[in-house]
Amino acid sequence: MNSDAQVLLLPARTPDINGKTVYYLFSVRQVAEVLLNTMIQRVPFAPPYVQGVTGWCGRVLPVLCLERCLGLELLADRMPPRDVVVRSVVLEDGGQLEEHYAICRVGAAIRHMELPLDCEPGTVPDGVTDGSCLTAVYDMQASILMVVNLEKIINAYQRKKQPLSQEAAKGSGVFARPSLLWSAVQAEADNILVRG
């Protein structure tokens, strides 16, 4: 099976929105590992959406709560959690591409699907207060799929040094055409320095 055409739907730990289950949509290539149980070291003065840090493969990774990042209600007891190691590439000050990893705590009922998906472009779901953290939104039958802007979320410190443009910071209400679904996910994945 071609990994370029596979995606993972990671359940958001939030109540259904308008009767639809909310998922985060990631390319398989963006996901490095799914962990069952992570020991988190909390960090005082961390942003509310950062639960702490943990060690993984000799690295120190932040553990993110994407629901809090987006402003969604957190329903931690909705289902057992899983910690998903995701990666993104950011442009450092020196112009070099740097691979960054983070852990996203999501629901355990992770779905593995192959593209193309039968979905339509969607709007920013009710309850999301920071649309700039999303790259795309899709409606799929009884589900809402959100593509998160990992690069922006993971790289808050550098972003603070180089503020987002007004347009980018504003976020947008309606996202890509269905035919661009793969493009949205691929755009993230293309920036990944794939190993092996």
Added chain:
Amino acid sequence: MPQLVLFHTGNIHFAIERDEISHIESPKDGFAIGLRRVQCQTVMHNGGAMDLIDLTATVNKDSQQSYPPGLKIIMLKSAPSLGLLAEKISGALDVDPQQMDVLPPVFAGKARAYFPRIVRLGDHLGLVIDAATLPELLPADPKVVEPCEVQG
């Protein structure tokens, strides 16, 4: 190779460079009575006022638990009237620089200022405190707190 003193409070592990520490005090029994789990409070200690900092107060603000016995106070060279609260001192360790990482870039502001580095210690992590920044935790307009019935 820097030597770090490791301690924890409120289930958070910290480390601070040995050279930054003036000395570590073991207050008498009863010192914790009357202490509140707040970021900074002024207490009478050894006949003078001391600003006592609990770095974990911001993440444990819902905790109504009192402090356990055996508290330690880490006194800093750079701020003699400032004490850092430690529930337990784990020890001192010569740390290979390769065990140190910078805080991930998702952290900005105060977290990055106070804990710019992290040390990997087996299966857990320790936040390395930048002692020079700690006085910034003190309120700009300090108010005299209710007198505490504690003595060093």
